[in-house]
Amino acid sequence: MLGGFKSSHWYLGLTDEGSEGVWRWVHTNATTKYTAWSKGQRQPEGGTSQNCVVYSYADSFHWHDIGCAAECSTICKKRVQ
Numbered sequence: 669m670l671g672g673f674k675s676s677h678w679y680l681g682l683t684d685e686g687s688e689g690v691w692r693w694v695h696t697n698a699t700t701k702y703t704a705w706s707k708g709q710r711q712p713e714g715g716t717s718q719n720c721v722v723y724s725y726a727d728s729f730h731w732h733d734i735g736c737a738a739e740c741s742t743i744c745k746k747r748v749q
């Protein structure tokens with residue numbers, strides 16, 4: 669069973685590590701056309717120290733930027749036949 673931060677935050681595969689404030693999908697390098705940043709917590713807020721995006725369960729699955737070394741779960745895409 670997962671616990672703590674890892675069970676409440678999931679990496680999306682979106683980062684601004686290459687250029688601060690320019691959010692790109694790691695699998696295509698394309699900039700994102702859609703965002704769902706948390707408005708209540710004024711995201712993104714982390715500057716150069718927070719370059720990866722997670723869904724936050726505690727914030728109705730809105731997006732937060734966090735440090736890329738944080739231990740979170742991941743979401744994977746798989747083709748179903």
Ligand SMILES: [Ca+2]
Binds near residue numbers: 685688714733
């Ligand atoms: Ca950043």
